[in-house]
Amino acid sequence: MSAFPVSHIHADHFSQEHETIMAQIFPFRGARYDATLAGAARDVAAPPYDIIDAAGQKALYDRNPHNVIRLELGMDQPGDGPTNNRYTRAGATLAQWMQSGALKRDPQPTIYYHTIEYVPPGADPKGPRKTLRGFIATFKLEEFGTGAIYPHENTRAAAKTDRLNLMEACRANFSPIWSLYSDPQDTILSALAQAAKSIAPSVEFRDDVGFEQRLWAISDPAVTQKVVAAMASKPIFIADGHHRYETALNYQKLRRQQAGQTGTVQGLQPYDSVLMLLTPIEDPGLTVLPTHRVTTTPLPSFDQVKALFADTFDLQEYPFTSQTQAAVRAQFIDAMRTQGRTTPMFGLALKGRAAYLTLALKAAHRPPDSASPRTKLDVSLLQQLVVAKLCPTQQEQEAILYTKDDHEALDWAANGTGTGALLLNATKVSEVKDVATAGERMPHKSTYFFPKPLTGLVMNVMEG
Structure with a gap:
């Protein structure tokens, strides 16, 4: 199969159209595995939940007792009911891992620079490799239509109900929503890559399909504040994770109702943001498959x-x-x-x-x-x-x-x-942007952004 590089986009025009839009991202104290207690990163991470079949789910369960599959996609058991089910078990497991130290929250607000080095599907395994680059932070939730964030796909109720049940039980995001922004000068990732040169990767391993996964924890306030400021004028386009974003909005409404709040909340709460991987539209490592x-x-x-x-x-x-x-x-x-x-x-x-x-x-x-x-x-x-x-x-x-x-x-x-x-x-990324900014949604199964980010490298645990 041929892999499709992102087509050229008139990025300057793209930015000028949206000068007044405010998108807020935040460094956060991510929860990450302690390898000495939980095991190697390769053994505790998992692919995105929606591409895991029953055999893959069992294999991940068997691989390591701390594999994130127990949180993200738990197994049903005989006798499950309202008070004991895969969602409640995920919540109890998360609490146990945080208490034992298998999962530890970083001490300072952090932005996580992430790269995935891979061979595109169908390409010569010995040929040139591509590298997807991005960073993981939390994104302040905004309704669609505000100009800060754009969807391009329709969602289905059953999937959102499943994800909402999980969020209610765990009060956490385990996998990042993957979104795109425009940065033709590569200002943001250049700053993060430069900062990463002086520290060792927090995570570095070759995954099950041979991709090289690396994650650096960048907590220098001078760097993180530069990223926050640079992102403030950029609209965001969801590439993958529409169900999870809409679920985060629903969860936010639910928590506000539970707190007896209406209208604007005084002060941001943990549930007002969501875990997100952000990649530049212009990144040569971004691939879209048909x-x-x-x-x-x-x-x-x-x-x-x-x-x-x-x-x-x-x-x-x-x-x-x-x-x-x-x-x-x-x-x-x-x-x-x-x-x-x-x-x-x-x-x-x-x-x-x-x-x-x-x-x-x-x-x-x-x-x-x-x-x-x-x-x-x-x-x-x-x-x-x-x-x-x-x-x-x-x-x-x-x-x-x-x-x-x-x-x-x-x-x-x-x-x-x-x-x-x-x-x-393949659908071009520029076409995705055009559909989204026009307020339209694409037909079912229109895009497959690649490579998909793994679950479990860093998590957003809202409580505690």
């Missing part, structure tokens, strides 16, 4: 599909044999990526057909320049012009599978896991 669709319901024949889309798309067929499949697949994917830079371009493969098909949207069917940012997205066009025709019912669309891996999508169609693979190019 999310391909794989249908699982019956589809028309290959020739019928070609006839269905001939009026809307310019079609190019890539037939292959068992001997030429690998080379033809590479050619097909490359054509989709290259031509997709200038026109909406999709790829299609059907179960039982030894050919790939590219679909380049004809000029007459492209949205006008005046169309909304959401309408012009490749993922919106795919849904409207392709998915809706191949899978016209809601039931068929709900049965669609998703993957960020080109080859996995094509293999699923070939081996019968699915009936057809629909490939698309």
Whole structure:
């Protein structure tokens, strides 16, 4: 699979549009594992909760008795009820770890400079590595629509209920919301990187997928105050963690109600901010991957599909044999990526057909320049012009599978896991920004920002 670098953004214009917006970030006394009591960082960290399956959950439980999975994604047990369940167990476990010293709060307000060195998915493992850079702090909660923070995705009620139950029981954030800001001169991370040169990383290890994880605790007030001041004029765009941000807003309202407060609270409370990893939009280590669709319901024949889309798309067929499949697949994917830079371009493969098909949207069917940012997205066009025709019912669309891996999508169609693979190019970060600032939300499964930050490197424990 090809990884997609962030496209060029007119960052100066981006900043000028929002000169009056105030976003507040705070250094905080993060809770971090004491390796002498809890074990090595590699053994107590975990991937984001929403990408962990049942097998992965059990493996993390078995790896180390202090793995953060016990807090972030506890296991249900027989006999669970309102007073004893995975949320209450997480709260009790957190209290126990804080009391024992397995988790310790840093003595001074701190900003955590974080880097992830990685090989992009599908790239040569021995080839060039990229490095995502950012910093972890707490962000003062603001409602959407105030101009301080922008979402780009819709959320689902069930996920927010789960996260709210956890926040109520633990009064903590275990994983950072990942957000973006613009800093074309790299002022903020340069200051943090310079400060990090004089201290050893607090966390440094190679994770399960071979990524190099590093975290520095920067508590020098001269540095942290510079970061706070530089961030004050910047709008924030959520990359990953919409459910957790909305949950933090709901938790804030709940705590204010419990305190009998209405309107503006006198003085900031711990629940008025949320844990956040902040990365510059311009960072060359930021990668956005596409999310391909794989249908699982019956589809028309290959020739019928070609006839269905001939009026809307310019079609190019890539037939292959068992001997030429690998080379033809590479050619097909490359054509989709290259031509997709200038026109909406999709790829299609059907179960039982030894050919790939590219679909380049004809000029007459492209949205006008005046169309909304959401309408012009490749993922919106795919849904409207392709998915809706191949899978016209809601039931068929709900049965669609998703993957960020080109080859996995094509293999699923070939081996019968699915009936057809629909490939698309990655959404650009500039498009995410345009949709968000227009007050729109992107279609389901539009973006996959990469690499995802781990859970458990530093936590925001609000009580005590």
